[in-house]
Amino acid sequence: MSFKILNIFILIATSSVITSCLEYSKKQLPIYKPSNFNSQLVDKSLQNSVENHKIADFNLVNQNGKIITQVDYRDKIYIADFFFTRCPSICPIMTDNMVKIQKAYLNHDDIMLLSLSVTPDIDSVPVLREYANSKGVIDKKWNVTTGDKKHIYNLARKSYFAVVDEGDGGLQDFIHTPNFILVDKQKQIRGIYDGTDSDEILRLINDIGILLN
Numbered sequence: 001m002s003f004k005i006l007n008i009f010i011l012i013a014t015s016s017v018i019t020s021c022l023e024y025s026k027k028q029l030p031i032y033k034p035s036n037f038n039s040q041l042v043d044k045s046l047q048n049s050v051e052n053h054k055i056a057d058f059n060l061v062n063q064n065g066k067i068i069t070q071v072d073y074r075d076k077i078y079i080a081d082f083f084f085t086r087c088p089s090i091c092p093i094m095t096d097n098m099v100k101i102q103k104a105y106l107n108h109d110d111i112m113l114l115s116l117s118v119t120p121d122i123d124s125v126p127v128l129r130e131y132a133n134s135k136g137v138i139d140k141k142w143n144v145t146t147g148d149k150k151h152i153y154n155l156a157r158k159s160y161f162a163v164v165d166e167g168d169g170g171l172q173d174f175i176h177t178p179n180f181i182l183v184d185k186q187k188q189i190r191g192i193y194d195g196t197d198s199d200e201i202l203r204l205i206n207d208i209g210i211l212l213n
Contacts, residue, residue, distance in 0.1 A: 035049055124146065
Protein backbone atom coordinates (compact mmCIF):
# COMPACT_ATOMS: atom_id res chain seq x y z
CA MET A 1 0.00 0.00 0.00
CA SER A 2 1.51 3.35 -1.03
CA PHE A 3 1.94 6.19 1.48
CA LYS A 4 -0.72 8.26 -0.34
CA ILE A 5 -3.30 5.46 -0.23
CA LEU A 6 -2.49 4.85 3.43
CA ASN A 7 -3.11 8.50 4.24
CA ILE A 8 -6.45 8.41 2.41
CA PHE A 9 -7.46 5.27 4.35
CA ILE A 10 -6.54 6.90 7.69
CA LEU A 11 -8.46 10.06 6.74
CA ILE A 12 -11.60 8.07 5.89
CA ALA A 13 -11.37 6.00 9.08
CA THR A 14 -10.83 9.10 11.24
CA SER A 15 -13.77 10.88 9.59
CA SER A 16 -16.00 7.88 10.28
CA VAL A 17 -15.04 7.83 13.97
CA ILE A 18 -15.60 11.59 14.33
CA THR A 19 -18.98 11.32 12.60
CA SER A 20 -20.03 8.46 14.88
CA CYS A 21 -18.98 10.39 17.98
CA LEU A 22 -20.85 13.47 16.84
CA GLU A 23 -23.99 11.44 16.14
CA TYR A 24 -23.69 9.80 19.59
CA SER A 25 -23.26 13.16 21.32
CA LYS A 26 -26.32 14.57 19.52
CA LYS A 27 -28.57 11.62 20.39
CA GLN A 28 -31.20 12.45 22.97
CA LEU A 29 -33.53 10.27 24.95
CA PRO A 30 -37.27 10.97 25.02
CA ILE A 31 -38.98 12.37 28.11
CA TYR A 32 -41.83 10.02 28.98
CA LYS A 33 -45.28 11.23 29.95
CA PRO A 34 -48.16 9.13 31.36
CA SER A 35 -49.72 8.96 27.88
CA ASN A 36 -46.65 7.06 26.63
CA PHE A 37 -47.43 4.08 28.87
CA ASN A 38 -49.92 1.25 28.63
CA SER A 39 -53.00 2.58 30.42
CA GLN A 40 -53.07 -0.56 32.61
CA LEU A 41 -49.92 0.73 34.30
CA VAL A 42 -51.14 4.28 34.89
CA ASP A 43 -53.46 5.51 37.61
CA LYS A 44 -56.81 6.63 36.20
CA SER A 45 -56.18 10.20 37.35
CA LEU A 46 -53.16 10.42 35.02
CA GLN A 47 -54.15 8.31 32.03
CA ASN A 48 -53.70 10.12 28.70
CA SER A 49 -51.92 13.01 30.41
CA VAL A 50 -49.41 14.74 28.13
CA GLU A 51 -48.13 17.16 30.77
CA ASN A 52 -44.54 17.06 31.98
CA HIS A 53 -44.17 14.24 34.48
CA LYS A 54 -41.79 14.01 37.43
CA ILE A 55 -41.28 11.32 40.04
CA ALA A 56 -43.07 12.22 43.28
CA ASP A 57 -41.32 12.52 46.64
CA PHE A 58 -40.91 9.24 48.45
CA ASN A 59 -40.14 7.93 51.92
CA LEU A 60 -38.78 4.38 52.11
CA VAL A 61 -36.56 2.20 54.31
CA ASN A 62 -33.52 0.42 52.87
CA GLN A 63 -31.66 -2.79 53.66
CA ASN A 64 -29.83 -1.08 56.54
CA GLY A 65 -32.93 0.37 58.15
CA LYS A 66 -32.04 3.84 56.84
CA ILE A 67 -34.77 6.22 55.70
CA ILE A 68 -34.40 6.85 51.95
CA THR A 69 -36.04 9.85 50.30
CA GLN A 70 -35.74 11.78 47.07
CA VAL A 71 -32.94 13.77 48.74
CA ASP A 72 -30.71 10.67 48.51
CA TYR A 73 -31.23 10.74 44.73
CA ARG A 74 -30.86 14.47 44.21
CA ASP A 75 -28.70 15.18 41.14
CA LYS A 76 -28.51 11.46 40.42
CA ILE A 77 -29.40 9.38 37.39
CA TYR A 78 -31.01 6.21 38.65
CA ILE A 79 -32.78 3.02 37.65
CA ALA A 80 -35.86 1.90 39.58
CA ASP A 81 -37.60 -1.45 39.65
CA PHE A 82 -40.30 -3.25 41.62
CA PHE A 83 -39.72 -6.75 42.97
CA PHE A 84 -40.18 -9.03 45.98
CA THR A 85 -37.68 -11.36 47.58
CA ARG A 86 -39.82 -14.50 47.36
CA CYS A 87 -40.55 -14.04 43.66
CA PRO A 88 -39.50 -17.32 41.98
CA SER A 89 -39.75 -16.25 38.35
CA ILE A 90 -38.68 -12.88 36.93
CA CYS A 91 -37.23 -11.22 40.04
CA PRO A 92 -33.98 -13.23 40.22
CA ILE A 93 -33.29 -12.38 36.58
CA MET A 94 -34.11 -8.73 37.17
CA THR A 95 -31.82 -8.57 40.20
CA ASP A 96 -28.96 -10.23 38.32
CA ASN A 97 -29.36 -7.62 35.58
CA MET A 98 -29.38 -4.80 38.12
CA VAL A 99 -26.06 -6.21 39.34
CA LYS A 100 -24.72 -5.85 35.79
CA ILE A 101 -25.74 -2.19 35.73
CA GLN A 102 -24.19 -1.67 39.17
CA LYS A 103 -20.92 -3.13 37.87
CA ALA A 104 -21.00 -1.11 34.64
CA TYR A 105 -21.26 2.20 36.53
CA LEU A 106 -19.58 1.24 39.79
CA ASN A 107 -17.21 4.23 39.71
CA HIS A 108 -19.85 6.81 38.72
CA ASP A 109 -21.13 8.44 41.90
CA ASP A 110 -24.04 10.07 40.07
CA ILE A 111 -25.48 6.70 38.95
CA MET A 112 -27.62 4.82 41.49
CA LEU A 113 -30.19 2.03 41.69
CA LEU A 114 -33.49 1.82 43.58
CA SER A 115 -35.52 -1.36 44.14
CA LEU A 116 -38.94 -1.22 45.80
CA SER A 117 -40.51 -4.31 47.33
CA VAL A 118 -44.16 -4.85 46.43
CA THR A 119 -44.60 -7.08 49.50
CA PRO A 120 -43.36 -4.90 52.36
CA ASP A 121 -45.39 -6.98 54.81
CA ILE A 122 -43.02 -9.88 54.06
CA ASP A 123 -39.84 -8.06 53.04
CA SER A 124 -38.75 -6.60 56.36
CA VAL A 125 -35.41 -4.84 56.78
CA PRO A 126 -33.60 -8.04 57.94
CA VAL A 127 -35.03 -9.93 54.94
CA LEU A 128 -33.88 -7.18 52.57
CA ARG A 129 -30.43 -7.15 54.21
CA GLU A 130 -30.05 -10.89 53.69
CA TYR A 131 -31.29 -10.56 50.11
CA ALA A 132 -28.89 -7.69 49.39
CA ASN A 133 -25.97 -9.67 50.79
CA SER A 134 -26.82 -12.71 48.68
CA LYS A 135 -27.06 -10.66 45.48
CA GLY A 136 -23.94 -8.53 45.87
CA VAL A 137 -25.71 -5.23 46.44
CA ILE A 138 -23.31 -2.35 47.15
CA ASP A 139 -25.01 -0.09 49.69
CA LYS A 140 -23.70 3.23 48.37
CA LYS A 141 -24.98 2.42 44.86
CA TRP A 142 -28.21 0.55 45.45
CA ASN A 143 -31.04 0.90 47.93
CA VAL A 144 -33.26 -2.17 48.26
CA THR A 145 -36.31 -0.77 49.99
CA THR A 146 -39.54 -1.41 51.79
CA GLY A 147 -42.15 0.93 53.23
CA ASP A 148 -45.85 1.57 53.58
CA LYS A 149 -47.64 -0.55 51.00
CA LYS A 150 -50.14 2.13 49.95
CA HIS A 151 -47.26 4.58 49.51
CA ILE A 152 -45.34 2.12 47.33
CA TYR A 153 -48.47 1.37 45.34
CA ASN A 154 -49.02 5.08 44.68
CA LEU A 155 -45.41 5.46 43.56
CA ALA A 156 -45.79 2.47 41.26
CA ARG A 157 -49.06 3.73 39.74
CA LYS A 158 -48.56 7.49 39.73
CA SER A 159 -44.81 7.95 39.36
CA TYR A 160 -42.99 4.94 37.86
CA PHE A 161 -45.89 3.23 36.02
CA ALA A 162 -44.61 -0.27 36.76
CA VAL A 163 -47.57 -2.04 38.39
CA VAL A 164 -50.79 -3.32 36.84
CA ASP A 165 -53.97 -1.85 38.33
CA GLU A 166 -55.44 -4.64 40.43
CA GLY A 167 -56.56 -2.74 43.50
CA ASP A 168 -55.33 -0.16 45.99
CA GLY A 169 -52.30 -1.88 47.46
CA GLY A 170 -54.10 -4.58 49.44
CA LEU A 171 -52.56 -7.91 50.35
CA GLN A 172 -53.04 -9.75 47.05
CA ASP A 173 -53.32 -7.04 44.41
CA PHE A 174 -49.76 -5.99 43.59
CA ILE A 175 -48.84 -7.28 40.12
CA HIS A 176 -45.52 -5.75 39.12
CA THR A 177 -43.89 -5.70 35.69
CA PRO A 178 -40.28 -6.53 34.75
CA ASN A 179 -39.78 -2.89 33.74
CA PHE A 180 -36.64 -1.00 34.66
CA ILE A 181 -37.30 2.75 34.75
CA LEU A 182 -34.49 5.19 33.89
CA VAL A 183 -34.85 8.50 35.75
CA ASP A 184 -32.73 11.58 35.04
CA LYS A 185 -31.40 14.25 37.40
CA GLN A 186 -34.57 16.29 36.92
CA LYS A 187 -36.73 13.35 38.16
CA GLN A 188 -38.05 12.70 34.64
CA ILE A 189 -38.50 9.24 33.10
CA ARG A 190 -36.14 8.84 30.15
CA GLY A 191 -36.47 5.14 29.34
CA ILE A 192 -38.37 1.92 30.01
CA TYR A 193 -36.64 -1.44 29.60
CA ASP A 194 -37.48 -5.11 30.06
CA GLY A 195 -35.38 -6.07 33.06
CA THR A 196 -35.34 -9.73 32.02
CA ASP A 197 -33.92 -9.14 28.52
CA SER A 198 -30.12 -9.03 28.08
CA ASP A 199 -30.34 -6.87 24.95
CA GLU A 200 -32.55 -4.40 26.80
CA ILE A 201 -29.99 -4.20 29.60
CA LEU A 202 -27.28 -3.34 27.08
CA ARG A 203 -29.55 -0.65 25.65
CA LEU A 204 -30.13 0.71 29.14
CA ILE A 205 -26.42 0.81 29.93
CA ASN A 206 -25.85 2.66 26.65
CA ASP A 207 -28.69 5.12 27.36
CA ILE A 208 -27.23 5.94 30.77
CA GLY A 209 -24.07 6.96 28.92
CA ILE A 210 -26.13 9.25 26.70
CA LEU A 211 -27.59 10.98 29.76
CA LEU A 212 -24.11 11.34 31.27
CA ASN A 213 -22.88 13.01 28.10
